[in-house]
Amino acid sequence: xxxxxxxxxxxxxxxxxxxxxxxxxxxxxxxxxxxxxxxxxxxxxxxxxxxxxxxxxxxxxxxxxxxxxxxxxxxxxxxxxxxxxxxxxxxx
Amino acid sequence: xxxxxxxxxxxxxxxxxxxxxxxxxxxxxxxxxxxxxxxxxxxxxxxxxxxxxxxxxxxxxxxxxxxxxxxxxxxxxxxxxxxxxxxxxxxxxxxxxxxxxxxxxxxxxxxxxxxxxxxxxxxxxxxxxxxxxxxxxxxxxxxxxxxxxxxxxxxxxxxxxxxxxxxxxxxxxxxxxxxxxxxxxxxxxxxxxxxxxxxxxxxxxxxxxxxxxxxxxxxxxxxxxxxxxxxxxxxxxxxxxxxxxxxxxxxxxxxxxxxxxxxxxxxxxxxxxxxxxxxxxxxxxxxxxxxxxxxxxxxxxxxxx
Numbered sequence: 597x598x599x600x601x602x603x604x605x606x607x608x609x610x611x612x613x614x615x616x617x618x619x620x621x622x623x624x625x626x627x628x629x630x631x632x633x634x635x636x637x638x639x640x641x642x643x644x645x646x647x648x649x650x651x652x653x654x655x656x657x658x659x660x661x662x663x664x665x666x667x668x669x670x671x672x673x674x675x676x677x678x679x680x681x682x683x684x685x686x687x688x
Numbered sequence: 689x690x691x692x693x694x695x696x697x698x699x700x701x702x703x704x705x706x707x708x709x710x711x712x713x714x715x716x717x718x719x720x721x722x723x724x725x726x727x728x729x730x731x732x733x734x735x736x737x738x739x740x741x742x743x744x745x746x747x748x749x750x751x752x753x754x755x756x757x758x759x760x761x762x763x764x765x766x767x768x769x770x771x772x773x774x775x776x777x778x779x780x781x782x783x784x785x786x787x788x789x790x791x792x793x794x795x796x797x798x799x800x801x802x803x804x805x806x807x808x809x810x811x812x813x814x815x816x817x818x819x820x821x822x823x824x825x826x827x828x829x830x831x832x833x834x835x836x837x838x839x840x841x842x843x844x845x846x847x848x849x850x851x852x853x854x855x856x857x858x859x860x861x862x863x864x865x866x867x868x869x870x871x872x873x874x875x876x877x878x879x880x881x882x883x884x885x886x887x888x889x890x891x892x893x894x895x896x897x898x899x900x901x902x903x904x905x906x907x908x909x910x911x912x913x914x915x916x917x918x919x920x921x922x923x924x925x926x927x928x929x930x931x932x933x934x935x936x937x938x939x940x941x942x943x944x945x946x947x948x949x950x951x952x953x954x955x956x957x958x959x960x961x962x963x964x965x966x967x968x969x970x971x972x973x974x975x976x977x978x979x980x981x982x983x984x985x986x987x988x989x990x991x992x993x
Contacts, residue, residue, distance in 0.1 A: 599714070600871065603827055603879045605834060621712040628713065643714075656837035659845065659868030664714035665721055665875075668882070675882075680716050 598660055599647050603668035606658065607651025616646055617664075628673055636673045644669055725870035729863065736858075739846040742866055746839045749873050753832040756880040757825060763887045764821040766894055767814050773901065774811040778804050784917050791924055800917050810897055817890050824883045831879045835872055842869045 597614060600606045609617070620643040627635035643666055654660070667676045711719075729738060781804035788796035845865045849858055 600718075600875065602717075602875050603831065603882075617714070618712065621714050624713045656834045657841035659838060659841055659865050661722070661725075661864075661867040661871050662718055665718040665871070666714055667717065668879075676713065676717075679878075680713070680720065 597664070598654065598662045599651060600662035600665045601644055601647055601668070602666060602671075604644075605656070606654040606660070606662055607647050608654055609647065609651040613646065613650040617643065620646060628676060631673070633673050636676075640667060640671065640676075641669070721871050721874050722867065724874055725867045728870065729866060736850060736862075738862055738866060739849065742869060743839075743843060743846060746835070746842060746869060746873060749876060750832065750835055750839060753828060753835060753876055753880055756883055757828045757832060760821055760825045760828060760883055760887055763890055763894070764818060764825060767818045767821060767890065770894060770897055770901075771811060771814045771818065774807050774814065774897075777901075778807045778811065781807065781917075784921060787921055787925075788917070791921070791928075793920075793924070796917055796920060803917075810900070813893075814897070817893065820886065821890060824886055828879060828883055831876050835876045838869055838872045 597609050597611060598606055599609050599617070620639055624636065624639040624643060627633075627639050647666065667679060671679075728742075781800045785797040785800035785804070788794070788800060842865055845861075849861050849865070852858075
């Protein structure tokens with residue numbers, strides 16, 4: 597599975613590591629829904645660390661799309677909310 | 689292929705309606721990226737057109753990201769300049785405080801130190817900003833290198849697809865290449881936007897610091913602002929210059945007198961009295977002093993003869 601950390605690059609990750617990713621992703625989503633910035637930051641950093649620890653970086657010239665995309669390390673909760681809308685942060 | 693596109697659009701519509709709540713953040717963000725790519729693909733009649741159009745946009749984005757790096761670097765240099773100015777200011781204020789204390793003016797010293805603390809606070813703030821701008825600059829630099837690598841790969845793929853074009857297989861390969869590069873472009877575009885936002889915020893703050901320095905609140909020596917602590921110190925040191933000039937002159941006269949009046953004890957006391965305004969208060973003594981003074985011209989004449 598290919599995961600992109602926004603602003604950082606793409607990583608290839610074993611399917612074995614995805615359960616933990618999904619757990620952290622649920623935490624991240626719950627934090628956004630609760631409007632809990634501290635929990636959001638903790639979950640986001642947990643996710644990114646997990647990807648960096650278990651993933652291997654893809655070559656820069658690969659043209660493979662990612663299965664999952666993660667917000668950048670220093671993203672705020674509001675920014676992530678915006679990323680989730682089509683008119684949001686991602687330029688079309 | 690068409691169904692893949694429709695799925696992307698459907699996902700986007702679901703997101704907009706908020707019905708994708710249980711999908712997880714990672715999946716939702718990637719679907720938004722894919723929806724954007726699919727939307728762009730749908731606009732194209734001939735898939736080969738997509739390739740050329742996309743390649744043009746990639747080159748534009750590369751230019752934009754390089755400009756972004758340059759903009760951030762400019763902001764970083766501006767902050768650096770301000771940091772230097774504030775550091776100079778801080779040093780100057782400490783120097784003033786030291787001088788003021790040396791002259792026994794604790795009030796002035798305190799005023800100078802208060803301003804120094806304020807300048808130091810601004811300086812600490814700028815140091816944080818500087819580090820952030822440096823981080824943005826590095827990120828954008830790496831992003832532009834990554835995009836360059838992908839754009840090169842895309843160009844190669846584009847030429848291959850065009851050379852071996854058969855409608856059936858090309859569509860899939862075009863879509864693959866396009867989706868992959870679109871994701872990178874979206875990501876780089878976002879990185880540029882974030883860097884611009886951050887830079888704009890910092891420029892606003894840098895502007896505020898410039899104003900603060902110009903207002904004299906931080907006592908900007910560089911801006912040529914009038915500096916009340918310095919002018920008071922200058923006045924004090926000017927008046928102390930007058931005093932030291934006076935005593936230097938007194939010293940010259942005192943030192944000069946014995947040379948001319950060797951052995952003339954009265955002449956000595958007269959030499960010391962002459963520059964003193966208070967000498968007139970002892971007028972009774974002035975007369976005996978004037979008598980040997982009248983004799984004086986005779987003595988060197990004697991020596992010469």
